[in-house]
Amino acid sequence: MRFHTxxxxxxxxxxxxxxLFGGRLLEWIDEEAALYTIVQLENHKVVTKYMSEIDFRASAKQGDIVEIGIEVVxxxxxxxxxxxxxxNMMTRETIITISNIVMVNMGxxxxxxxxxxxxVEYVKDRL
Structure with missing residues (x-):
């Protein structure tokens, strides 16, 4: 898994x-999934259709730095x-996992x- 943000x-x-408020974390995840999808599909019109079970495994506190990793299923x-x-970027402890996030390409x-x-395509390979 690549950690982008x-x-x-x-x-x-x-x-x-x-x-860390779970709703804030989900907001960050949704934004990261959208950005990843926009880059992969080369279309800025994408929407989140579905998120599977959200597994909160640990918490984070003020001052912690978290990394968001995304990969294509x-x-x-x-x-x-x-x-x-x-x-958690420093301890590598998993805070949350989501097995499936379905993003839809829109016309x-x-x-x-x-x-x-x-x-999966990488921007460097498109240039």
Whole structure:
């Protein structure tokens, strides 16, 4: 799994227990999944269709740095299924895992559109 993004846990990211608010973490994951999909499918019109079971394994506290990792599970006709792991950058302890995040490629008409992709591409290989 490649870890693309790091986030620094700040006071505004905390819940009433002074640990990372799960909703904030899910927001970061959704954004990372969207950005990853936009780059892979070369289309800025993508939407999140589905997230499988979310497994919170550990907490994070103010000052921690977390890394968000994304990898492709499979390519569908108009979708891409990703998996995600978020871990503490310093300790490597897993904070959360999500087995399946389905992102859908959209056309100008707002409907699902086939993307024609079958494997992961890296921007450096496109240049």
């Amino acid at each position: 790091r986030k620094w846990i700040k006071p505004e990211d905390l819940n009433a227990n002074s640990t 499979k390519f569908g006709k108009a979708s891409i299924t990703l998996s995600c792991e978020v871990r 100008e008409d707002g409907k699902a559109k086939a993307h024609g992709k079958t494997e």
